[in-house]
Amino acid sequence: PGSPAWLGTATTVGRALRMIEDGFLDANNVNDLADKLGIGSRHLSRLFAKHAGASPSQVAATARVQRAKRMIDAGNMALSEIAFAAGFQSVRRFNDVFKALYGRPPSSLRRKVNV
Known part of the structure; x- marks a missing residue:
């Protein structure tokens, strides 16, 4: 016990x-x-x-997307760098999984800065 x-x-x-x-x-x-x-x-x-x-694969994909989202929110890394740093094997897969989970591409989370 x-x-x-x-x-x-x-x-x-x-x-x-x-x-x-x-x-x-x-x-x-x-x-x-x-x-x-x-x-x-x-x-x-x-x-x-x-x-x-x-x-397990779906859980892993979701965990990767959540890691990537935190990186997008935290800094100015290029999205391709974020994809690989989050554990994705390709940028295309990153974009597909992100869009399936959040309903929009990862680039839409980037804040627009007016100059």
């Missing part, structure tokens, strides 16, 4: 979510994540569907 295993599958999903937030899926795939957690990738997908309502 009291051990993570005692708490059940929610603990496994929680560990996976922390690893995804830390960028694990930026350099690895879902099979690697499942291996690291000591379970199969199909079981991991079922757990995510049950506890998170999304696949």
